[in-house]
Amino acid sequence: MSAIQIRDLRFAYPDSEPAIDGADLDVEAGEILLVTGGSGSGKSTLLRAVNGLVPHSTGGSFGGDVVVFGRSTRTHRPRELADVVGFVHQDPEAQFVVDQVEADLAFTLENLGTPPAAMRRRVEEVLDALGIAHLRSRAPASLSGGERQRCAIAGALAAGPQALVLDEPTSQLDPQGAEDVLAAIGRLNTDLGTTVLIAEHRLERAGPLADRAVIVESGRPGLPGLPGPVLAEYPGAPSVTRLGRVLGWDPLPLTVRDARRLAVTVELPLADLPEPAAPGDLLVRGERIRVDLGGRKVLDGVDLEARRGDVLALLGRNGSGKTTLLRALAGLIDVERGAVERIGSVAYVPQHPGSMLFAPTVRREVTETLRLLGRRDHGDVDRWLEALGLESLAERHPRSLSGGERQRVAIAAVAVGGADVLLLDEPTRGMDWPSRAALEQAVRAHANNGGAVVLATHDVELVARLATHAVVLGDGDVVADGDARTVLSGSLFAPQVLRVLPPYLTVEEVALAVGARQ
Amino acid sequence: MHTRTPLHAVTWLIWALAAAFTVQLAPSPVYVAVVIGICALVVEMHAPRTAFSRAFPIILSLAVAFGLLRVLLTALTSHGIGDVWFTLPSFELPRVLGGFTVGGTIEGPVVLQASAEAFVIVGVIAAFGAFNALASHYELVQSAPRAFHELGLVVTVGIAFVPSTILSIQAAREADKARTGGRVVRRGRLLRLVIPVLESGLERAVALAESMDSRGFARSTAARAEQASAWCGLGALVALGGAFVALIGRADAAALGLSIAGSALLVFAVFLASRATERMRYRPRPLTGADWTVRGASLLAPIAVGIAAVAGDSSLVWVAQPLAWPSVSVLPVVGILFLLAPMLVRPIAADRDADEIAAHPVARTAPGVGALIGSKPQ
Secondary structure, eight states, X not given: OOSEEEEEEXXXXXXXXXXXXXXXXXXXXXXXXXXXXXXXXXXXXXXXHHTTHHHHTTOSEEEEEEEETTEETTTOOGGGXXXXXXXXXXXXXXXXXXXXXXXXXXXXXXXXXXXXXXXXXXXXXXXXXXXXXXXXXSOGGGSOHHHHHHHHHHHHHTTOOSEEEEESTTTTSXXXXXXXXXXXXXXXXXXXXXXXXXXXXXXXXXXXXOSEEEXXXXXXXXXXXXXXXXXXXXXXXXXXXXXXXXXXXXXXXXXXXXXXXXXXXXXXXXXXXXXXXXXXXXXXXXXXXXXXXXXXXXEEEEEEEEETTOEEEEEXXXXXXXXXXXXXXXXXXXXXXXXXXXXXXXXEEOXXXXXXXXXXXXXXXXXXXXXXXXXXXXXXXXXXXXXXXOGGGTTSOGGGSOHHHHHHHHHHHHHTXXXXXXXXXXXXXXXXXXXXXXXXXXXXXXXXXXXXXXXXOSOHHHHHHHOSEEEEEETTEEEEEEEHHHHHHTOXXXXXXXXHSTTOOSHHHHHHHHHHHO | OOOSSSSOHHHHHHHHHHHHHHHHHOOSHHHHHHHHHHHHHHHHHHOOSXXXXXXXXXXXXXXXHHHHHHHHHHHHHOOSSSOEEEEEEEEEOOGGXXXXXXXXXXXXXXXXXXXXHHHHHHHHHHHXXXXXXXXXXXXXXXXXXXXXXXXXXXXXHHHHHHHHHHHHHHHHHHHHHHHTTTOOOOTTHHXXXXXXXXXXXXXXXXXXXHHHHHTTTTSSOOOHHHXXXXXXXXXXXXXXXXXXXXXXXXXXXXXXXXXXHHHHHHHHHHHHHHHSOOOOOSSOOOOOHHHHHHHHHHHHHHHHHHHHXXXXXXXXXXXXXXXXXXOOOHHHHHHHHGGGGGGGSOOOOTTHHHHHHHHOTTTTOOOXXXXXXXXXXX
């Protein structure tokens, strides 16, 4: 019998269209099953149905059956499934109950009435299992995203559940944090045989980890199968898989390692790579910027300039000063030394779009900026809604949207003001592929129309497709600066295609080269 | 369990209550100032670097602002008591609103007396703020009777929202500024700040409730005997506290009745609790000698001041009419100094968190799980 059986599941949130429409899915004991699909496809709802949060905490109309290790969610509430299913949220901040890591790990065990000696041993074991023993006395709020998410997984794991359900556990994390979390999940599965059901947008790392994958589309999961074949036709597949498709490889690779092995036989004429465009007029320039925050030197002598037509990517690990630099360019914080010269107008979109959304509809949210600026002409509203692919969402409430959609609303609401330079802080965090595609298009259009965009990001695939220039920050100053191809080429965190077939950066460039050969 | 302060949360609670009672019993500004100073010293020495300890100065300044407002209102509405400092234009409120005069003579004794009273409030809030900065709220909940555990935890989680709300106010303010490219628009600004903050808070609350449910919260509820025991305990506390107040207020009959009732409830609570099953607790913090010392010493402060009050010490209360410097006597001062007891305990190094990070820079690589579970690591 399967560990988790979902039979003809139908569910609609109160007063809404069905979110899940006839889902059947079996999760076998001991496997890692990857669930993917666009925002709003119902994969989150599907996962929440597994431990009974749907329908017990959401309400709504529920049909069909979900049976978890022999217990039906119809008769068992989430708290009565806590000993067999551990649940991890997308947002690592929202799941800590106690303000100390070690005590939080014990929370589930205390609720289950575990005897103190067993409790103590379990906590020590999960601390080691996730490599967080050194964080035991810290407050979750003081941890980095990756550390926090590993602590949250440890909290779900402490009660020794047979299955872990993770809803996009890495979408809010930087690459290092994401890697740590996925490695920990893989280790748990291998060493403890924990059944894992994981939803992810970014498949570069989660794809190879999974035993099987399934794509959810409009409330219905497709046929699960090996990740390679299942993801073959999926537009959100990792770059190497799409590269394999362009080059007609079989089987399709999921990892850079597989792809490299296949790439040995590929001979491509060196196509004309796009030349860096001639520099446009200067829009914003930072000279020897130094910023101190809380007595710590965050930026120390950073030079940076953005010209018309530039898409400038800021790279660097968490805490390297990317956000601070954007805020300094936007004039939100004062620079200690050096100067910021703003020739064009500058606008900034913060990392968490939730901090600015307040209007009842997406359209009113975007219009509001123009109203604040005292403009009567609202023609730009439709242009930006269209540019970011938001027309169909224009009358929705911004807060009912997915993370990626919200981020796009926030960008539209800031960009509509007509600033020459857009400063975007981690714009692709938590975005599914349609949102990413819409964002890329809007950024390109803005740069082509004579604007400039500065992005702080961890997403090298985005940088590869979009950026004309890249700047790497480390320990408060500039480590590398130049056109994107040059900067990424020497990097350990190069995008996938560059690692398989240098000097190509993107699948599109390879496709062009293939076209030239034929 | 690693702990961030050297004393138990209940010890801090007793210490803070002792400080608050002392201020109430000795409302003369001199004594209040000493207690506030002690609170600040203890916070400085022992508070872990959390959002709550950073909030201590904010709480104090809020208390001062509140006090000043109170002084202002009193000065504007109380007249005909003593020396007039100066006179403001005045108007009379309509009958419906009380019919008293606002403005007019501003009198020295009124201002001074109101200031002294406001200062007492600042003192009580300082004790409360110090407790928040010093104690782990969760530790306090863990020590509460089983029947209060669920309720207490919900309150604790609620309190934890305060610092995160302050952060999201900052984020919303910045987003609002970023939106117009730095141009400040005041119209409708409150709405643009309040809605994101409230909605973010609500979203977090829903997510947290789901997380707590997923993690088995409230899976088993307290047995009836435990609930009864807890309520009896609470009743006993209230009755004994009332007896204490009645004693100070020289209502001897009431004090006697209340103390008998309180003692009876206490005995009954202990009897019921002994029949109930124990809740499983993870590494409950043991009480150390330091805890008992601080508890005992702290309680000496209100007791000493109480004795002074019963003995009719006139320095405890200061009145502005006739105007004189507040006087000081030995017994209350010695009593209040007992509140310094936490200073005798060695603090836990403030920058330990930072040390730990430095000590484990690459602690990411964890040992295989199999080595730990089932067999002892070699």
